Structures are given as C-alpha cells and as structure tokens.
Amino acid sequence: MKAVHINDVSKKFGDIVSVKDLELDIKSGEFFTFLGPSGCGKTTTLRMIAGFYYPSKGKIYFDNQDVTTLQPNKRNIGMVFQNYALFPHMTVNENIAFGLEIRKYDKKTIKEKVDRIRELVHLGPYGTRKINELSGGQQQRVALARALVIEPDILLLDEPLSNLDAKLREETRIEIKRIQSELGVTTIYVTHDQTEAMAMSDRIMVMEHGVVKQIGTPQEIYHRPNNRFVATFIGETNLLTMKVQSIEDNIITVTNDNGLVLQGLTENLAPGLQVSNGDEVFISIRPEAFENGPGENTVTGIVELIEFTGVSVNYFIKWNDTTLKAMIISRGTAILQAGDMIELHIPKQNIYFLGE
Ligand SMILES: Nc1ncnc2c1ncn2[C@@H]1O[C@H](COP(=O)(O)OP(=O)(O)OP(=O)(O)O)[C@@H](O)[C@H]1O
Numbered sequence: 590m591k592a593v594h595i596n597d598v599s600k601k602f603g604d605i606v607s608v609k610d611l612e613l614d615i616k617s618g619e620f621f622t623f624l625g626p627s628g629c630g631k632t633t634t635l636r637m638i639a640g641f642y643y644p645s646k647g648k649i650y651f652d653n654q655d656v657t658t659l660q661p662n663k664r665n666i667g668m669v670f671q672n673y674a675l676f677p678h679m680t681v682n683e684n685i686a687f688g689l690e691i692r693k694y695d696k697k698t699i700k701e702k703v704d705r706i707r708e709l710v711h712l713g714p715y716g717t718r719k720i721n722e723l724s725g726g727q728q729q730r731v732a733l734a735r736a737l738v739i740e741p742d743i744l745l746l747d748e749p750l751s752n753l754d755a756k757l758r759e760e761t762r763i764e765i766k767r768i769q770s771e772l773g774v775t776t777i778y779v780t781h782d783q784t785e786a787m788a789m790s791d792r793i794m795v796m797e798h799g800v801v802k803q804i805g806t807p808q809e810i811y812h813r814p815n816n817r818f819v820a821t822f823i824g825e826t827n828l829l830t831m832k833v834q835s836i837e838d839n840i841i842t843v844t845n846d847n848g849l850v851l852q853g854l855t856e857n858l859a860p861g862l863q864v865s866n867g868d869e870v871f872i873s874i875r876p877e878a879f880e881n882g883p884g885e886n887t888v889t890g891i892v893e894l895i896e897f898t899g900v901s902v903n904y905f906i907k908w909n910d911t912t913l914k915a916m917i918i919s920r921g922t923a924i925l926q927a928g929d930m931i932e933l934h935i936p937k938q939n940i941y942f943l944g945e
Pocket residue numbers: 602605606607625626627628629630631632633634781
C-alpha cells in the first residue's frame with residue numbers, strides 16, 4: 590500500500606486549464622475521494638495518477654518514487670471504470686485472471702489468486718459464468734476483483750457505481766467499502782455524488798473548475814465548510830448575506846436589510862476568515878440546525894410550504910422577507926399547515942460564517 594503525493598500539479602489542454610496548482614497528500618491505506626461537479630477536473634487528476642496523462646507542471650510520487658512520467662503498466666495500480674470494460678464473452682474467472690496472465694504467473698498460482706479474490710467479492714459460485722449472464726452489480730464486482738487480483742499498491746475507481754440503479758448502488762457501495770477495509774489498499778474514488786463520497790471516504794477533496802475548494806473528513810467538509818461552494822454542494826444549507834454588527838466576548842452579531850438579527854460564535858468562522866464591524870459575511874445554517882420553540886436566535890415566521898419525507902418534516906418559513914428551510918425530525922406529532930405561525934430557534938453553535 591503506497592501513499593500518493595501530488596506536488597504543484599497542473600494540466601492544460603490547449604487553453605483549457607483542467608487542473609490548477611494541485612497540492613495533495615493521500616495516506617497509505619486511505620479511502621480518498623475526488624468530489625465535484627462535471628468538468629471540475631476529477632477524472633483528469635485520476636488519469637494523471639494512473640499515468641494516462643502526464644502533468645503540464647509539477648510532480649507525482651508514490652511513496653518516495655517519482656512516477657510523474659512513468660508508464661501506466663509500470664505503476665502497479667488497479668482501475669475500475671463506470672462501464673466495467675470487461676470481456677463479455679469470457680467467463681468471470683477468465684476476466685479476473687487477465688492481469689495475472691499478462692504478468693505470466695503459473696496456472697496454479699493464477700487459480701489460487703482468482704478463487705481467493707472471487708470469494709472476497711462474494712462471487713464464489715460464479716467462476717464459470719459468462720459476463721453477459723451477470724447483473725450489473727455482479728459485473729461491477731468482477732471488475733473490482735480483476736483490479737484487485739494483481740495486488741495493486743493503489744486502487745483507482747472512476748464513478749464505478751453510476752451505471753447501477755439506486756438500490757444496487759447502495760449495496761455495491763457497502764461492498765466496495767468492506768473489501769477496501771479488508772485489504773487496506775490505498776483507494777482513490779471519483780464521484781459527483783456527495784452521498785456516496787460522505788458514506789465511503791476517510792477524506793474528501795472537493796473541486797471546482799480545476800481548483801481545490803476544500804480537503805477534509807466527511808464531518809469537516811459537512812460541518813466546517815470553508816466557503817459557499819462547499820456549503821451548498823455538500824448537503825443543503827440556508828445561505829444568507831449579512832453584515833457584522835458587533836463582535837463581543839466571542840459572539841458575533843449580524844444583521845441584514847430585512848431586519849434579521851442572528852448571533853453566532855467566533856469559533857465558527859471559516860479558517861482564515863477575520864471580520865470586523867460593518868463587513869459583509871455569508872451565513873450558513875443547515876436545515877437540521879433548527880430546534881423547536883424559542884431560544885437562541887428565535888425564528889418566528891409563517892409556514893409557506895411543507896414537505897413530509899417520513900423521517901422529517903421540512904418547513905419553508907417566511908421570516909421578515911427571508912425564506913428559511915428547517916428540517917424537524919418527525920415523531921408522529923401534529924404537523925403545522927401552510928399559513929400557520931411557527932416558532933423555532935437556532936443554537937448559536939449551529940451558525941457558520943463564510944467569507945467567500
Ligand atoms: N483530453 C482532453 N482534451 C481537452 N480537454 C479536456 C480533456 N480532458 C478533459 N478536458 C477538459 O478538462 C476539464 C476537466 O475535465 P475532467 O474530465 O477532468 O472533469 P470531471 O470532473 O472528471 O468531469 P466528469 O464528472 O464530467 O467526468 C473539462 O473542461 C474538460 O472539457
């Protein structure tokens with residue numbers, strides 16, 4: 590299992606800067622995810638790690654080895670793509686064995702390794718099945734087995750679940766995570782699905798337009814977003830533009846033109862953000878940050894719209910011309926109706942201050 594170090598890497602295609610000045614350290618054995626919208630540079634970064642593209646600038650290391658311009662087949666990586674790229678007319682065993690045969694292992698070793706990895710991906714009885722006789726989820730597990738059987742130092746997964754339906758996607762996600770933790774292989778996972786990223790990763794890198802917006806654990810990314818892009822891309826949030834009115838005893842009071850006044854804690858300022866009286870600042874409040882009844886930052890308003898999701902009730906509340914979305918866990922108690930008055934509050938520690 591190897592660590593991956595990316596030092597000041599950029600990739601240009603003509604005038605397009607696909608990845609810009611990337612600095613990244615992925616630890617040995619880590620499950621690390623590249624997350625971001627289409628075109629943000631995730632796949633380009635993965636392809637540079639795989640060796641399909643060479644960087645326009647900077648260096649890539651596996652542990653201490655400079656692999657920046659090493660050919661893909663010399664890097665000992667396993668790869669899984671969204672379209673599986675399996676041989677449909679060949680059996681499961683033949684597909685898994687492919688990389689071992691290229692590496693010229695003897696027949697006995699190949700059989701042992703293939704059998705072992707087939708068990709690991711829970712395809713034990715399917716060795717002699719043809720690929721086109723398997724479901725999508727099973728095919729994806731064959732692709733995973735084929736990538737893992739060569740005992741790669743690094744496993745690269747590019748949107749491996751996007752061809753599966755929702756239920757299968759969730760099952761396969763759990764399988765991939767189980768297999769990865771059993772083997773402890775350094776894994777880099779590319780996705781635009783934030784739920785997948787949150788559920789599977791040790792750490793996540795959020796990208797936009799070829800630039801890193803934040804690197805952190807799922808909890809850090811969710812609860813401590815550095816900027817508006819991360820706050821809105823991961824989960825939902827109420828984003829308000831406010832002005833700093835005062836800062837006293839670690840409490841920041843902010844207001845806006847609609848007469849809203851909110852108070853939060855200086856410890857919830859985004860990293861590096863400093864504010865003074867009169868500064869404009871962005872406030873992020875998650876829908877689940879609201880609590881019933883009056884308290885700190887009491888919100889009294891009219892319910893405009895209600896969504897009942899089973900687990901929760903989402904109230905869209907009009908409060909001094911600002912609409913806020915509040916999510917209250919549903920415990921079978923009476924639900925308010927549109928037009929009703931509602932009173933909730935937002936504990937100070939649930940208010941986050943963002944500068945950009
Ligand atoms: N071979 C290429 N030639 C020219 N431009 C490219 C090439 N590969 C990627 N790009 C451009 O680089 C940018 C980043 O692309 P990339 O595929 O890395 O994004 P992505 O985040 O993986 O998106 P997606 O989720 O859609 O795959 C895009 O603007 C894309 O058009």
